[in-house]
Amino acid sequence: MPEPNWTPVEAAFYELLRSLLTVWNEVGLPPEARSEVEALLAQAKRGQLGALNRARRRLLRHEQVKSWLERERASLLEEENLRLVRLPGGPTSQERPAFCCPTSGCEYVWYQRVAAVTPPPCPIHGCDLDRADSS
Numbered sequence: 001m002p003e004p005n006w007t008p009v010e011a012a013f014y015e016l017l018r019s020l021l022t023v024w025n026e027v028g029l030p031p032e033a034r035s036e037v038e039a040l041l042a043q044a045k046r047g048q049l050g051a052l053n054r055a056r057r058r059l060l061r062h063e064q065v066k067s068w069l070e071r072e073r074a075s076l077l078e079e080e081n082l083r084l085v086r087l088p089g090g091p092t093s094q095e096r097p098a099f100c101c102p103t104s105g106c107e108y109v110w111y112q113r114v115a116a117v118t119p120p121p122c123p124i125h126g127c128d129l130d131r132a133d134s135s
């Protein structure tokens with residue numbers, strides 16, 4: 001496990017980028033970019049969170065990474081029930097309406113991937129989630 005004092009989302013994102021390295025060629029990424037990303041992830045593991053963000057930005061230049069990331073991250077977030085952190089420059093979630101906890105200060109966000117699935121209650125507060133279209 002990474003030693004830095006990461007949030008669950010950051011730690012999950014790190015593992016996600018690590019797993020991208022294992023499918024690098026399948027995703028169709030240029031081989032010359034791989035060592036740069038590996039170096040950034042190594043820096044991130046040493047506690048440099050800026051490196052994690054640089055690796056993310058570096059990877060998001062590639063359209064195939066965006067779609068891979070959206071897909072992987074969505075399933076990861078559902079499985080791990082993690083809070084979502086929006087990716088700057090990433091694809092929007094227009095096709096997946098967001099629902100937020102109405103409790104002040106609560107950052108829980110749930111994305112509806114299938115319209116027939118109703119939003120669950122906030123896992124922290126137990127209250128119904130509000131649709132967050134306007135933000």
Ligand SMILES: [Zn+2]
Binds near residue numbers: 103106123126
């Ligand atoms: Zn809440």
